[in-house]
Amino acid sequence: MKIKVKVNGAWREDEVEPRLLLVHYLRDVAGLTGTHIGCETSICGACTVLVNGEAVKSCTLFAVQADGAEILTIEGLAPDGQLHPLQQGFWEEHGLQCGFCTPGMILASYQLLKRNPHPSPEEIRQGLEGNLCRCTGYQHIVKAVEWAAARMSS
Amino acid sequence: MATCKYDWPEAAERHLIGKPISRIDGPAKSSGRAKYTYDINRPGMLFGKVLRCPHAHAKVTSIDISEAKNLPGVKAVRVIQGEGKEILWGGDEIACVAAVSEEVAEDAIRRIKVQYEELPFLVNEEDLERAQSQGHTRAPSVQTKGDPDKAFADPDVVISEGYYGAPVITHCCLETHGQVTEYDGSDHLRVWISTQGVSTIPQQFAEVLGLPATHVEAICDYIGGGFGSKFQIDRWGVECARLSKDAGGKAVKLMLERDAELKVAGTRPSAFAKVKVAAKKDGTLVAWQSEAWGTGGVAGAGVPPLPYVLEGIPNQSKKYTAVSTNTGGARAWRAPNHPQAAVLTLCALDDLAAKLEMDPIEFLTKNTGLAPEHLGETYNDELAKVAELSEWKKYWHPRGRGGSGRIRRGLGVSIHTWGGRGHNSNCDVLIQPDGSVEVRLGSQDLGTGTRTVIAIVAAETLGLPVEAIKVTLGDSRYPYSGASGGSTTVGGVSASTRRGSVDARDQLFAAVAPALGVPPDQLEAAAGHIRVKGNPAKSLSWKQACARLGTKTIQATGKNPGPCELGSSGVGGAQVADVSVDTETGRIKVNRMIAAQDCGLIIDMKTAESQVYGAMIMGISYALFEERVMDDQTGIMLNPNMEFYKLATIGDIPEFIVHMMTGPQYDRRGVIGLGEPPVISPGAAISNAVANAIGVRVPTLPLTPDKVLAALEKA
Numbered sequence: 001m002k003i004k005v006k007v008n009g010a011w012r013e014d015e016v017e018p019r020l021l022l023v024h025y026l027r028d029v030a031g032l033t034g035t036h037i038g039c040e041t042s043i044c045g046a047c048t049v050l051v052n053g054e055a056v057k058s059c060t061l062f063a064v065q066a067d068g069a070e071i072l073t074i075e076g077l078a079p080d081g082q083l084h085p086l087q088q089g090f091w092e093e094h095g096l097q098c099g100f101c102t103p104g105m106i107l108a109s110y111q112l113l114k115r116n117p118h119p120s121p122e123e124i125r126q127g128l129e130g131n132l133c134r135c136t137g138y139q140h141i142v143k144a145v146e147w148a149a150a151r152m153s154s
Numbered sequence: 155m156a157t158c159k160y161d162w163p164e165a166a167e168r169h170l171i172g173k174p175i176s177r178i179d180g181p182a183k184s185s186g187r188a189k190y191t192y193d194i195n196r197p198g199m200l201f202g203k204v205l206r207c208p209h210a211h212a213k214v215t216s217i218d219i220s221e222a223k224n225l226p227g228v229k230a231v232r233v234i235q236g237e238g239k240e241i242l243w244g245g246d247e248i249a250c251v252a253a254v255s256e257e258v259a260e261d262a263i264r265r266i267k268v269q270y271e272e273l274p275f276l277v278n279e280e281d282l283e284r285a286q287s288q289g290h291t292r293a294p295s296v297q298t299k300g301d302p303d304k305a306f307a308d309p310d311v312v313i314s315e316g317y318y319g320a321p322v323i324t325h326c327c328l329e330t331h332g333q334v335t336e337y338d339g340s341d342h343l344r345v346w347i348s349t350q351g352v353s354t355i356p357q358q359f360a361e362v363l364g365l366p367a368t369h370v371e372a373i374c375d376y377i378g379g380g381f382g383s384k385f386q387i388d389r390w391g392v393e394c395a396r397l398s399k400d401a402g403g404k405a406v407k408l409m410l411e412r413d414a415e416l417k418v419a420g421t422r423p424s425a426f427a428k429v430k431v432a433a434k435k436d437g438t439l440v441a442w443q444s445e446a447w448g449t450g451g452v453a454g455a456g457v458p459p460l461p462y463v464l465e466g467i468p469n470q471s472k473k474y475t476a477v478s479t480n481t482g483g484a485r486a487w488r489a490p491n492h493p494q495a496a497v498l499t500l501c502a503l504d505d506l507a508a509k510l511e512m513d514p515i516e517f518l519t520k521n522t523g524l525a526p527e528h529l530g531e532t533y534n535d536e537l538a539k540v541a542e543l544s545e546w547k548k549y550w551h552p553r554g555r556g557g558s559g560r561i562r563r564g565l566g567v568s569i570h571t572w573g574g575r576g577h578n579s580n581c582d583v584l585i586q587p588d589g590s591v592e593v594r595l596g597s598q599d600l601g602t603g604t605r606t607v608i609a610i611v612a613a614e615t616l617g618l619p620v621e622a623i624k625v626t627l628g629d630s631r632y633p634y635s636g637a638s639g640g641s642t643t644v645g646g647v648s649a650s651t652r653r654g655s656v657d658a659r660d661q662l663f664a665a666v667a668p669a670l671g672v673p674p675d676q677l678e679a680a681a682g683h684i685r686v687k688g689n690p691a692k693s694l695s696w697k698q699a700c701a702r703l704g705t706k707t708i709q710a711t712g713k714n715p716g717p718c719e720l721g722s723s724g725v726g727g728a729q730v731a732d733v734s735v736d737t738e739t740g741r742i743k744v745n746r747m748i749a750a751q752d753c754g755l756i757i758d759m760k761t762a763e764s765q766v767y768g769a770m771i772m773g774i775s776y777a778l779f780e781e782r783v784m785d786d787q788t789g790i791m792l793n794p795n796m797e798f799y800k801l802a803t804i805g806d807i808p809e810f811i812v813h814m815m816t817g818p819q820y821d822r823r824g825v826i827g828l829g830e831p832p833v834i835s836p837g838a839a840i841s842n843a844v845a846n847a848i849g850v851r852v853p854t855l856p857l858t859p860d861k862v863l864a865a866l867e868k869a
Contacts, residue, residue, distance in 0.1 A: 034186015091180030098601030099183030100378030
């Protein structure tokens with residue numbers, strides 16, 4: 001099937017198998033490997049991307065379901081190399097170790113801050129409960145999101 | 155003052171070492187640029203899939219791969235364990251394919267026809283008598299010290315007896331095991347592999363594939379978790395390489411699916427024990443007796459070091475029985491055997507302290523002389539520190555006196571130890587005439603911050619900022635550096651980098667000394683300059699100095715071990731857990747975790763603290779949630795996924811207080827590894843806190859609500 005999607009600001013058209021998952025489309029067809037695959041069953045959130053502004057676990061969608069949609073992946077968050085405050089916050093506050101969960105954590109946080117620009121630590125924890133980190137940097141992830149929230153509102 | 159050429163700088167002279175410094179790979183990881191093995195895509199790459207045995211114990215009676223071979227898009231099919239082979243655990247490899255897409259590879263796997271003769275199996279080991287009656291136990295190891303019978307018979311001692319345990323858990327790396335293999339010609343293999351030991355990979359492939367090790371290159375820029383499970387090339391790695399060869403040398407990517415990751419790619423062995431322990435009425439420990447057992451799969455399991463930490467208890471009687479089960483095999487899991495030993499020992503000691511009506515921190519402090527060598531003093535300092543930071547005196551109460559309400563609060567304590575001596579490491583330090591600096595080595599960064607500590611050590615030595623150092627690792631073509639296991643990496647790479655950087659710096663001093671008109675030993679590298687000691691005005695900027703090299707690049711090799719001791723081993727740590735238990739639902743909430751940890755000289759305070767935070771969260775995860783569940787009826791794993799193999803989430807984390815032990819007595823011991831020690835205590839500390847809260851011991855981890863309610867009912 002032919003699909004047309006806007007990925008990180010640029011439209012593209014591809015012929016895909018109906019059973020192709022969005023995460024595989026992004027990684028293997030569009031070549032955007034910053035979106036990771038962890039659990040394969042929509043639990044860990046490593047594959048989180050934004051579809052029309054909503055955080056979505058991209059292993060739960062088929063690529064064909066995203067036809068016509070606008071998708072933002074981690075690569076699109078710093079298009080000109082200038083880190084987004086969330087990316088800076090995860091670096092500055094050590095919100096990552098191995099870094100495998102990081103792109104998904106950042107995009108889930110992105111939506112969280114869009115809905116609630118000044119979250120309490122409790123709200124950050126609640127907002128990120130769908131993303132797993134095994135290393136685990138949870139404590140610093142909360143601080144990273146707080147850091148970004150402060151930076152984005154100043 | 156430093157007495158040996160390569161010594162660490164004195165505290166007052168350190169500009170970077172020991173400071174909280176942000177990791178240098180932060181931008182790559184937070185922008186999606188960091189490439190993990192999973193992200194490697196090669197031109198014309200094929201996808202590999204493995205057919206796995208659905209039975210816990212079976213014999214392959216026939217296998218037919220013809221239909222799979224004929225499927226369009228399939229480029230290679232291999233039988234791994236064919237007719238007549240006995241399969242000893244569920245999920246073991248039977249056959250594999252390489253095809254043009256993952257989907258076609260999956261279709262091909264479904265077309266392989268295998269028939270099995272099912273055989274009897276045992277997959278659960280907590281019932282030791284059943285395991286014995288089915289012939290699944292090894293001959294027990296028995297050790298005796300002193301006269302335990304006499305010590306227990308002394309009428310003046312107080313004795314506590316109990317049953318404790320920790321089940322099999324998995325590593326559950328977020329990036330599964332796997333690799334991309336590619337032949338260049340018929341006898342050169344490149345392999346991108348998710349590994350903890352880049353430099354060790356070529357030899358492993360060479361041995362099995364019959365290639366010279368020099369013809370194999372291993373690459374691992376970034377790895378999504380290992381925790382001890384990623385040292386071997388594994389059978390799926392070897393078969394992936396063979397698929398490449400069969401497919402004319404094309405690259406093949408074979409990453410494990412999540413279910414395989416949890417079934418076959420690594421577990422932590424279980425440990426259960428009946429423990430009897432005795433102390434004098436003043437709390438002095440006199441006797442230990444344990445009958446322990448556990449499994450790590452078919453091969454049994456390693457013996458946990460009992461009694462843990464307080465190994466000098468004068469009278470001991472120990473028996474350990476390894477149980478062989480038809481389950482995926484154990485691998486080193488962050489501090490092998492120690493978390494289990496901590497549960498078996500520190501929970502038993504906590505029960506004894508309760509029986510003695512002693513505060514467990516006072517009880518442990520009274521007995522720290524039974525710990526090895528220098529550690530007694532460290533533990534006393536650390537126990538005092540965690541008591542202070544947790545406000546122990548304010549919140550602790552004698553066992554079971556946590557009130558009569560529905561929610562009961564309690565505090566628990568545990569201590570731990572680990573080695574962590576630096577491994578064998580070599581590196582090249584290069585200073586280019588344009589002033590750029592690179593450290594190259596065949597090491598790997600598991601996420602602990604290896605790149606960053608290397609950059610800090612080189613920058614400190616050369617008087618440069620951290621950003622001026624390029625660290626190149628993750629490729630076996632660079633100098634050999636050991637695998638990252640046993641918390642040996644930071645000690646190894648920091649020492650090799652220090653020695654290499656000192657030698658490179660001295661070469662630069664020699665090159666510029668004539669221009670500054672003093673002998674080389676009168677020079678120092680500081681603040682981006684090479685300058686005359688005591689006369690900083692007489693200096694060259696780093697760039698000017700390097701320009702003096704003309705066309706010559708400085709290259710110095712640093713080694714560990716080497717001259718001047720730059721590290722040692724043997725750390726201690728103490729942790730306190732503060733929990734609330736809902737006595738109606740059985741649910742446990744960890745309120746606070748407090749840690750005091752020694753790791754000798756700290757290179758980067760930020761990454762060091764982060765190891766402790768991360769380890770304690772991982773500890774909460776195995777204390778409260780994690781357990782591999784095997785089905786007695788079918789022999790298969792019931793939770794090979796992340797829905798039902800539960801990990802702690804960000805909502806489960808409490809308040810943390812982390813205190814790194816610093817000061818001259820710690821610095822003097824040099825760099826010691828830290829990745830493992832802080833993961834050891836949480837299980838025991840949390841279990842002890844729960845016992846303190848509800849007045850009764852929940853015997854085995856994980857401390858799930860059903861077990862809490864059962865323990866309360868029994869009380």
